[in-house]
Amino acid sequence: xxxxxxxxxxxxxxxxxxxxxxxxxxxxHDTMYWYKQDSKKFLKIMFSYxxxxxxxxxxxxxRFSPKSPDKAHLNLHINSxxxxxxxxxxxxxxxxxxxxxxxxxxxxxxxxxxxx
Amino acid sequence: DAKxxxxxxxxxxxxxxxxxxxxxxxxxxxxYVYWYRQIHxxxxxxxIHGLKNNETNEMAxxxxxxxxxxxxxxxxxxxLRDTAVYYCIVRPSLNTGNQFYFGTGTSLTVIx
Numbered sequence: 001x002x003x004x005x006x007x008x009x010x011x012x013x014x015x016x017x018x019x020x021x022x023x024x025x026x027x028x029h030d031t032m033y034w035y036k037q038d039s040k041k042f043l044k045i046m047f048s049y050x051x052x053x054x055x056x057x058x059x060x061x062x063r064f065s066p067k068s069p070d071k072a073h074l075n076l077h078i079n080s081x082x083x084x085x086x087x088x089x090x091x092x093x094x095x096x097x098x099x100x101x102x103x104x105x106x107x108x109x110x111x112x113x114x115x116x
Numbered sequence: 117d118a119k120x121x122x123x124x125x126x127x128x129x130x131x132x133x134x135x136x137x138x139x140x141x142x143x144x145x146x147x148y149v150y151w152y153r154q155i156h157x158x159x160x161x162x163x164i165h166g167l168k169n170n171e172t173n174e175m176a177x178x179x180x181x182x183x184x185x186x187x188x189x190x191x192x193x194x195x196l197r198d199t200a201v202y203y204c205i206v207r208p209s210l211n212t213g214n215q216f217y218f219g220t221g222t223s224l225t226v227i228x
Contacts, residue, residue, distance in 0.1 A: 004159070035218075041201070043160065043218040090159050104150070105216060107159025 003027050004108040006091050012114045013081060020077045021111045023091030031055075031096035032074035033105065034066060037088045049074055050096055078113075086115045119143065120204045125223040128198075134191040136222050138204030141185045147208050149180060150216065151189045153200040160203065160218070163189065194226045 004025045013019055025032060033056075034046040048056035052068040063079045078085060091108040121139040128134040140149065150165040164171055164178045166187070171178045177190040191198055203221040 042220065043154075043203075045217065092159070104162040104165070105152075105160070107161070109159050110157070 002108075004091055004093055004106050006089075006108040006111045008111060009109065010112050010114075012116065014116055015081055015083060017081050018077070018079045019081060019113070020075055021089055021091075021113070022073070022075045023108060024073050025091075025093040025106070026072065027093055027095075027106060029093040029095045029106070030071050031094050032068065032071070033092040033094075034074065034076050035090040035092060035107075037090060037110070039087070043090070047074075047076075081113075081115045083115050086113055088112045119147075119206045119217075120219050122202070122204055122219065122222045124220065125225070127225050127227055128191075128194045130196060130226050130228050131193055134194040134198065134224060134226070136189040136191075136202050136204075136224065137186065138189070139186045140204070140206050143184050143206050144208070147206045149178065149184075149187050150205045150207055151176070151178065152203045152205065152216075152218070153198075154203070154221070155197075155200040163202075194224075196226050196228065198224065199226045200224060 006023045031050045033048045035043050036046050037043045045058050046060045047066045049068045051071050065077045068074045088110045090110045092105040094105050119142055148165050148167050151163040152160040154160045164173055164176050166178045166180050180187045201221040201223050203218050205216050
């Protein structure tokens with residue numbers, strides 16, 4: 001059983017297109033995230049949702065729109081794709097508690113997006 | 117926004133201990149040290165975390181200096197499957213979003 005699953009694993013598309021990446025977690029966690037890892041392997045947080053509410057938006061262009069229909073799902077929709085959007089996108093989840101001293105992240109296997 | 121400094125790369129012989137250093141000289145009293153690793157083409161994986169005391173689990177040991185300005189992750193008997201990028205992260209215990217800011221990490225190569 002995959003704890004955090006993302007689809008698709010690979011996505012190749014043309015500039016200007018709109019695409020979505022889906023993420024689901026079966027860990028019962030209440031917080032989900034999207035991270036972007038670029039060609040230099042730098043892993044950067046994009047968004048975080050807690051119980052379907054946005055709690056982190058790290059100055060990501062508004063072409064990127066996350067949607068959380070329930071706390072087990074966090075999808076990422078990208079409009080008007082640009083060359084610079086090419087990257088590996090990782091979904092993650094954790095159990096967030098303001099008093100928690102753990103809350104470690106569980107990551108999916110990544111979705112490699114290539115924009116031509 | 118990473119607050120840690122790590123060497124970009126290290127080698128370790130298979131079967132030997134791998135000692136990965138991390139400097140976090142600006143760490144404050146309520147910040148924890150976390151370690152994750154990323155094996156090629158996979159998602160990052162949690163390894164261990166600590167505040168002040170040394171910690172050990174089935175994967176690794178974490179040694180934190182008394183002044184908490186640096187730490188060392190120890191893989192006691194490195195195997196080829198331990199080849200990965202290792203990230204040292206500091207995170208406050210009561211932050212607002214449980215966000216982890218990853219730096220550039222240390223690329224560990226375990227040599228047969």
